[in-house]
Amino acid sequence: MSVIPEDPAVAAFVSAVNGGNRDAFYSVLTPDATMSDDGSERDLAVWVDREIFSAGGRMDIETASDEGRSLTAAFTNTTYGTMRTRWAFTVTGGRVSRFETGQA
Template sequence: MQLITLLLISTLGIPVVQAQTEGLDKLSNPLVKTAVKAMQDNDRDTWMKVFSAKAVISDDGKERDFIQWSDSEIFGRLRAYIVLGKSRGYFKRIDKEENKGTSVYGYFHTDRWGEFNTYMHFKIENNQIIRLDVGQIKQRGG
């Protein structure tokens, strides 16, 4: 019954609790900040608006379909969606930015893959994000 209730709530579009993120206020590029905040707030509409209709995504070096990736890796509405192959993803902590605010580094959470250090590199043209490269930051040594 609980699983059915959770799926029904998500189908109706009831928002999930927003992620609290240390460092979000320090992002300096307005477009990147809007995109990251939309991801944190589980706001798919705003996320899609800041990206070009022809946006490209690469995840750990492998190009993926942008809309499918966004829906499966970022905007899974509830944990129950893991059963359906979806998950929720967001930064738990933003550690730093580089490249005039277009590269963001931090500690990322995803229901499907767990938690890890990650980067997001945003490429911007004509006030839209045209490319997003994301990936796990590998630890040196060991």
């Protein structure tokens, strides 16, 4: 069973990813949200489309810490299969303003 992150914005992010709900995903982000993957800055819209929504991305949360803003998850998509990943979120005003991900 997947852990549910304590932070409501992060929980909504995970729910949107797992539900394949692009509108819900973008509604939980600040308009100027940024992200990085394995330490490299990425274009958020391009990365999200390629890694999540066009590839059936799904997060199965294994652990949550830092009040639900740091996660370890099995991330699965049709491009790479399943891999163990880490996620760190910055939440500003109840919305995700930045997330960093990479292999754990």
